[in-house]
Amino acid sequence: MQVHPLTQDRVASTARYGAAAAKYRVVGQANPQARELLENNDVVPKQAKSEGFAALLEAAANYYVAGRPPRRRRSDARAPPPPPGRSRRGPRRRRQQEASYPGFARPSARTRPGDYRTAVAGYAAILQANPRHSLAAYNVACIAAVTGQRDYAIGWLQNAVADGFNDADAIARDPDFDSLHGDQRFAAIVAAARRGDRPERVVDAESILVRFRSAVRADVARGGAKPLRTYLRQFGVRFADEITREYAAMTTDSSGISARRRTARRSACDRGAACVRRAVARTRAARRCAHGEVGDRARRHGRDRARARRNRCGATSR
């Protein structure tokens, strides 16, 4: 009988390991310190424990937990080193800023230079979420000043200072406000910021609601009020609740017919009655879905219900 050479080696090595492990044996019972000895013993050194397939699994788990190492972007590689005494300004800095202060860089990050319309929409969204966001108000003032809306700029700047933006030097030095430098109101706001005062707000609820009401009346006279979200985008930066309430009151008459359905009835298309029927059906579909909303969402519900019916899956929610 031949003995495999590997087996011979293994017999020798196992005898050696057995001699080393013999001191941990307690005859007739398990070693009470077995748990500690498994971690720290003379037979299996610690570094040898993480070999083989277990080591592979461990490495994979670590990689999974830690995630891929961040890839260097080409823009980072191209960024020049920061000048002495100044911090790095570039994409990485901007990303950190966005991460640490959501909303601050969002409009500017998405906006091309000079695209004030998109920027204002972004700041409007921020102000809708947080009406006391002084930096957003300040930037709206900057845009208004650059685009020549002097009074509007003064109003939003005053709001920014009222909400806590008190860096008077930044306001005075900001080139966006160059057109306001001869204005006494601008000087008063800068002085108030320097003193740490909180001036009264200029853009108040009543003036916004007055403009909102006149816009809705004008639209109704032209053929029908626009959807609520249009007005919220235009006026509802700070006073969404009031505008929603006023909109419901202004677009629903005593019979409870909404402006949209009145518009459908008045519409001069050949299928006027069909339009109305469809509008009513959408409204009912929306009611059945317990959202109670008409318009786009109702249309979406109706479409989804029809698709669900076709698929016979029975799902009727969104």
Added chain:
Amino acid sequence: MQKSAVYAAAFRFAAGQEDEADKLGVLYAALAGYDPSAATGL
């Protein structure tokens, strides 16, 4: 057959890993109260 070949290629053990298994085996045996030197007679 093909599948087992793939497994064999992916998970074959090196001599170092067999050695590690032997060490752990005798250590577990000793900690459990058995005679570790008896492993050579198996």
